[in-house]
Amino acid sequence: MKHLNRRNTMKLLGLVGGATAVMAAMVPSFAADTKINVGALRFTSHAASFVAMERGYFKDEGLDVSFKFFQAAQPMAVAVASRDVDYAVTAISGGLISLAEKGATKVIGGALLEEAGIDGQKILVSDAAFKAGVTSPAGLDGKTWAVTQAGSSFHYMGSKIAAKENAKLSFKPLQKVGAIIGAMKSGQVDAWSIVPHIAKPLDKGGAVHIIGNVADYIPNYQVTVVFTSADNATNQRANSQAFLRAFSRGAADFNAALVDKTLGEAAAEDMVKLVHKYVYVDRPYEKAAPSIRNGAMRISTGAALHSSSIKDQLNWFKSEKLIKQEISYDTLVDSSYVEQK
Numbered sequence: 001m002k003h004l005n006r007r008n009t010m011k012l013l014g015l016v017g018g019a020t021a022v023m024a025a026m027v028p029s030f031a032a033d034t035k036i037n038v039g040a041l042r043f044t045s046h047a048a049s050f051v052a053m054e055r056g057y058f059k060d061e062g063l064d065v066s067f068k069f070f071q072a073a074q075p076m077a078v079a080v081a082s083r084d085v086d087y088a089v090t091a092i093s094g095g096l097i098s099l100a101e102k103g104a105t106k107v108i109g110g111a112l113l114e115e116a117g118i119d120g121q122k123i124l125v126s127d128a129a130f131k132a133g134v135t136s137p138a139g140l141d142g143k144t145w146a147v148t149q150a151g152s153s154f155h156y157m158g159s160k161i162a163a164k165e166n167a168k169l170s171f172k173p174l175q176k177v178g179a180i181i182g183a184m185k186s187g188q189v190d191a192w193s194i195v196p197h198i199a200k201p202l203d204k205g206g207a208v209h210i211i212g213n214v215a216d217y218i219p220n221y222q223v224t225v226v227f228t229s230a231d232n233a234t235n236q237r238a239n240s241q242a243f244l245r246a247f248s249r250g251a252a253d254f255n256a257a258l259v260d261k262t263l264g265e266a267a268a269e270d271m272v273k274l275v276h277k278y279v280y281v282d283r284p285y286e287k288a289a290p291s292i293r294n295g296a297m298r299i300s301t302g303a304a305l306h307s308s309s310i311k312d313q314l315n316w317f318k319s320e321k322l323i324k325q326e327i328s329y330d331t332l333v334d335s336s337y338v339e340q341k
Contacts, residue, residue: 032062034239039068039076039088041177042279044197044295045112045224046089050278051250051271061242067278071176072148080229081105087228087243092313092332094151094322096227100332101324106233107310108337109226109244109303111251112195114215118259118298121223122199123161123212128187130209137212141167143190146180149173151322153223154180156313157193159320161217184208197279197295222300222309233334244303244337251299258296268293304339 040046049067052058058065068085070076074095079085081104089111090096099105114120125134125143133139145158150173162169172189174180177198183189185207193214202208214221226247232240256263257271272292273285279295280288300306310329317323329335 033064034062034242035064035066036086036239036243037066037068037084038243039070039079039085039090040278041071041076041090042069042281043195044275044279044292045195045297045299046278047254047271047275048111048247048251048299049089050275051253052246053250054274054277055250055253057246057249058243061246063239063242063246071178073152074149077105077227080227083229083231086232087226087240089224089226089247091153091224092156092222092310093149093153094317095149097314097317097323097327097332100230101327103230105227106230107225107227107305107333108233108240109247110222110224110300110305110338111226111303112223113298113300113306114218114221114223115298116215116219119196119294120297121157121193121195121214122203122210123191123193123214124184124199124202124208125191125211126184126187126189127207127209129190130211134190135209135211137161137165137167137217140165140169140191143167143169144172145169146183146189146192147171147173148175148177148180151317151320154193155320156316157214157218158191159316161193161212161214164217195295195297197291197293200294201291218309220306220309222306222313223297225305225310226303233337240337248302251303252301254296254299255301258293259298302339303337304341305333305335307333307335307340 038049040049053065073090073093076088076090077096077099080088081099123137147154155171158169174183180192184192199210203210228240257267272289275292276285276288279292318325
């Protein structure tokens with residue numbers, strides 16, 4: 001064996017140091033296998049997180065993700081504030097805003113988006129209301145509109161639609177989406193709005209009818225956002241950026257396969273099969289697939305936030321006296337993470 005002289009030793013150390021630098025550049029700047037809980041609903045609109053999980057994008061970022069599923073937005077906001085959940089994707093609610101005002105939560109990115117030319121959320125009425133003549137949103141005056149809770153996205157959408165139609169609505173909180181669907185089918189409530197993968201099958205069944213599109217009343221509506229605890233946003237920046245990078249990759253795949261449809265039918269089929277692992281899991285694939293395709297709304301590219309929509313929602317919450325008047329955009333949003341449109 002050849003002895004190492006000083007020159008050879010220095011060359012070897014240089015090679016080792018170079019290899020170490022390359023390896024360091026290839027791994028996340030935080031500990032690998034960082035365990036995080038992600039809040040979600042079993043909706044196609046949450047597909048970016050599901051894709052990031054199934055295709056290893058979270059793992060690429062050093063994140064060991066577990067999902068925690070909810071049935072409404074407000075309980076998810078509480079879970080993030082209490083640190084039971086690290087990151088979540090859901091609609092802006094009065095609860096989320098109030099928690100942000102208390103310094104507990106922060107919006108860091110955008111998710112589901114109403115976009116011109118892309119099939120979006122539908123306005124629904126019960127069969128009883130439809131037969132009574134409510135065949136368009138113009139006939140909603142005096143009707144009952146279903147919401148999960150006061151201050152939910154359903155409340156916001158109903159109010160905005162009613163304002164444009166000069167209609168007065170009675171809002172009925174039913175806590176869960178499943179309860180709303182049952183109430184719509186039985187005629188206990190008259191109207192509601194929901195994402196297309198839920199709306200279209202209900203319409204096809206005949207007990208509920210589509211009478212309009214939310215996008216016609218609320219253009220460029222930032223339907224859902226990515227949020228976390230204020231502590232994560234401020235003190236766990238590397239983790240938060242890693243989550244958004246993985247989420248954005250998942251969104252890009254979903255948009256290409258099912259929204260823009262630029263990857264061909266095989267890729268679309270693969271995407272539907274992936275989403276089916278999380279959405280309509282109680283249905284056989286053949287029955288679930290059409291509904292999943294129907295739910296393919298745009299998810300914000302790069303998790304960008306449409307700030308004008310967020311500000312409009314804040315103004316509505318203030319007008320309804322659901323949040324404090326002094327709450328600002330910066331109270332709710334940490335704008336340092338993603339593009340603000």
